[in-house]
Amino acid sequence: MKLRITLWVVLLCLVAAGALLFWPRDHEAGTAPASASTAQSNPMSRGRALVTLGNCEGCHTARGGPPFAGGRSIATGFGTFFSPNITQYGIGSWSAEDFWNALHKGYAPGGKLLYPTFPYTNFTKISRADADAMFAYLKTVPAVPVANREHRLKFPYNQRWLLAVWRGLFFTRGVYEADVQHDAQWNRGAYLVQGVAHCSACHEARNALGAVRSKDNPSGGLVLSWYAPSLSVATEAGVQAWSETDIVQLLRAGVVNGEHQGYTFGPMAEVVFESLQHTDVADLQAIAVYLKSLPPAEARPVASRVGLAPSAIPIIMNTGQQVYKDNCARCHGDNGEAGTHAPALKNSRMVNMNPAIDGIRMVLYGGYAPGTELNPRPFGMPPFYPTLSAEQIASVLTYIRGSWGNASPPILPDDVEAGMTGPLW
Amino acid sequence: MIAMRKILGLCLLVPAFSLHAADLDTVEQRALPCLPCHGKEGRAGPDGYYPRIAGKPAKYLLNQLVNFRDGRRYFPMMNYLAERQPDAYLAELAEYFSSQQLPYDSVSSEGVPEATLARGKVLAKDGDKSTDLPACSACHGDNLLGALPAVPGLLGVSRSYLDAQLAAWRTGLRHAKAPDCMATIAKKLTPADIEAVTGWLATQAVPEGAGPQKSVPSPQPVECGSIS
Numbered sequence: 001m002k003l004r005i006t007l008w009v010v011l012l013c014l015v016a017a018g019a020l021l022f023w024p025r026d027h028e029a030g031t032a033p034a035s036a037s038t039a040q041s042n043p044m045s046r047g048r049a050l051v052t053l054g055n056c057e058g059c060h061t062a063r064g065g066p067p068f069a070g071g072r073s074i075a076t077g078f079g080t081f082f083s084p085n086i087t088q089y090g091i092g093s094w095s096a097e098d099f100w101n102a103l104h105k106g107y108a109p110g111g112k113l114l115y116p117t118f119p120y121t122n123f124t125k126i127s128r129a130d131a132d133a134m135f136a137y138l139k140t141v142p143a144v145p146v147a148n149r150e151h152r153l154k155f156p157y158n159q160r161w162l163l164a165v166w167r168g169l170f171f172t173r174g175v176y177e178a179d180v181q182h183d184a185q186w187n188r189g190a191y192l193v194q195g196v197a198h199c200s201a202c203h204e205a206r207n208a209l210g211a212v213r214s215k216d217n218p219s220g221g222l223v224l225s226w227y228a229p230s231l232s233v234a235t236e237a238g239v240q241a242w243s244e245t246d247i248v249q250l251l252r253a254g255v256v257n258g259e260h261q262g263y264t265f266g267p268m269a270e271v272v273f274e275s276l277q278h279t280d281v282a283d284l285q286a287i288a289v290y291l292k293s294l295p296p297a298e299a300r301p302v303a304s305r306v307g308l309a310p311s312a313i314p315i316i317m318n319t320g321q322q323v324y325k326d327n328c329a330r331c332h333g334d335n336g337e338a339g340t341h342a343p344a345l346k347n348s349r350m351v352n353m354n355p356a357i358d359g360i361r362m363v364l365y366g367g368y369a370p371g372t373e374l375n376p377r378p379f380g381m382p383p384f385y386p387t388l389s390a391e392q393i394a395s396v397l398t399y400i401r402g403s404w405g406n407a408s409p410p411i412l413p414d415d416v417e418a419g420m421t422g423p424l425w
Numbered sequence: 426m427i428a429m430r431k432i433l434g435l436c437l438l439v440p441a442f443s444l445h446a447a448d449l450d451t452v453e454q455r456a457l458p459c460l461p462c463h464g465k466e467g468r469a470g471p472d473g474y475y476p477r478i479a480g481k482p483a484k485y486l487l488n489q490l491v492n493f494r495d496g497r498r499y500f501p502m503m504n505y506l507a508e509r510q511p512d513a514y515l516a517e518l519a520e521y522f523s524s525q526q527l528p529y530d531s532v533s534s535e536g537v538p539e540a541t542l543a544r545g546k547v548l549a550k551d552g553d554k555s556t557d558l559p560a561c562s563a564c565h566g567d568n569l570l571g572a573l574p575a576v577p578g579l580l581g582v583s584r585s586y587l588d589a590q591l592a593a594w595r596t597g598l599r600h601a602k603a604p605d606c607m608a609t610i611a612k613k614l615t616p617a618d619i620e621a622v623t624g625w626l627a628t629q630a631v632p633e634g635a636g637p638q639k640s641v642p643s644p645q646p647v648e649c650g651s652i653s
Contacts, residue, residue: 064495368458387461
């Protein structure tokens with residue numbers, strides 16, 4: 001905490017003046033790489049498709065609340081954000097210019113700087129024509145009179161003016177510029193992934209001030225009590241070696257059992273359910289082409305475990321094996337091989353991932369894959385927090401992570417207890 | 426070498442697939458995530474709180490799954506499991522648990538004062554005309570095991586669960602489709618009456634083979650949005 005405040009003060013002194021001097025200026029409306037889908041030829045259907053792919057409704061809708069009326073809470077290390085109402089009640093007085101300023105420049109009417117929980121750092125890539133199409137579609141969402149809630153942020157993050165500094169450091173505005181080295185499909189994919197789909201908002205690491213800074217640190221992001229694995233790392237969520245068909249199937253169905261096996265849970269299940277399953281297949285194919293082309297990176301090295309004597313491991317493995325036999329083997333198979341009804345644990349990326357929070361949360365709280373049109377009756381994982389202790393969960397995860405060719409570090413009961421905080425998603 | 430590995434890999438994979446895939450493509454397999462809390466086949470929970478769901482009317486179970494999914498009921502684990510599932514799938518799971526006909530556990534009224542039990546019985550069977558409070562049996566059936574298609578039974582669930590539900594209705598944490606009759610009724614109950622009625626309900630034995638009535642008793646004493 002002290003470090004963060006000191007950081008802020010130093011940055012303030014050094015950068016405030018510079019930020020103002022070098023305030024980026026662009027009047028570039030840009031050109032979006034066109035969709036291969038004919039369904040997006042008119043602006044209204046294009047706007048709707050972009051609003052869906054951006055999953056605006058997901059963040060701007062409280063559970064069970066009216067769509068786009070806001071009020072969903074987003075818990076972060078800086079405090080809790082509440083999404084605003086973007087029905088006509090909330091933004092009915094906005095002009096297309098105002099909407100562009102929010103998406104492209106990150107401020108609301110009156111020059112109010114927006115927090116980057118609203119991912120304008122990605123949306124700045126969206127072309128003016130596409131932003132206008134999104135705005136035209138949102139104009140059709142009827143007014144729902146729900147008042148906005150103030151964010152509940154810790155000091156100094158509740159000082160909105162500090163965002164000017166943050167922006168000077170971490171925000172470069174500018175629409176997507178096509179890369180002539182690549183074809184139209186790749187460029188379409190890059191435009192969507194970097195822009196409206198804002199994949200990096202979760203799948204890339206953020207620094208202490210909440211800015212996506214993955215160039216120095218190729219890693220996924222710890223968000224919303226889950227780890228969003230890196231899209232560059234083959235042992236995390238990298239799909240460089242996958243077929244386009246498998247990638248598209250995972251994004252549409254939420255589950256794939258092809259040449260590769262993949263399941264979506266937690267926040268990604270929501271993205272599939274609310275957004276990706278409704279996205280044009282042509283656009284998903286473009287996304288797949290782009291994701292396959294991402295330069296591969298190595299996973300972050302894992303720190304060795306402190307406080308676990310090597311002699312303790314065989315005992316933990318033994319306990320874990322028994323817990324596995326009693327609770328897991330029925331579905332996942334005696335050797336973690338599984339089938340179509342449950343993921344294989346042998347060579348599983350989620351099982352072997354570090355940080356291991358996703359695997360821990362799966363054992364604690366289970367969950368169903370999203371019930372999509374292509375997979376309307378998904379299988380689910382039972383929650384084990386009612387029946388297994390933190391010690392038992394740690395030992396079974398240690399067993400799974402150390403068996404059948406898996407070779408990942410042990411999990412301690414403390415890790416399991418640390419996974420019990422934060423909202424379920 | 427690589428080809429050999431691939432063949433070896435296939436040999437290892439095929440038996441695993443043929444062993445499991447077909448016989449596990451069932452609704453029972455899909456219902457497994459419900460069992461750690463609701464017990465084997467939905468019979469009852471391990472810690473006495475989670476309600477029995479076996480044999481409850483299917484429409485009631487579906488209404489609750491939809492309520493959890495859409496935020497009318499609040500329990501994080503249930504909200505999390507039901508979200509992002511289509512109605513048809515939730516209905517299939519509801520049908521499955523509804524069709525489980527299993528004996529009820531035995532109960533004992535030991536420790537509940539006589540006067541509490543007596544008051545509870547009166548409330549459950551006759552209501553309280555002085556406060557316009559209908560009897561539980563007026564909607565939940567003469568045997569209090571519910572009424573088809575959507576009124577739940579009140580027996581065979583723990584007192585702590587019943588207490589929590591009435592409290593949640595009083596405080597607005599639990600909702601049903603409007604008009605929300607149980608919210609109205611729960612707000613009329615005094616804390617002493619809640620203690621009495623849940624104390625009596627939770628200690629009633631259920632005869633073997635008994636189940637919900639075929640239809641809701643008529644006339645209904647209050648208007649309900651989720652009774653059919």
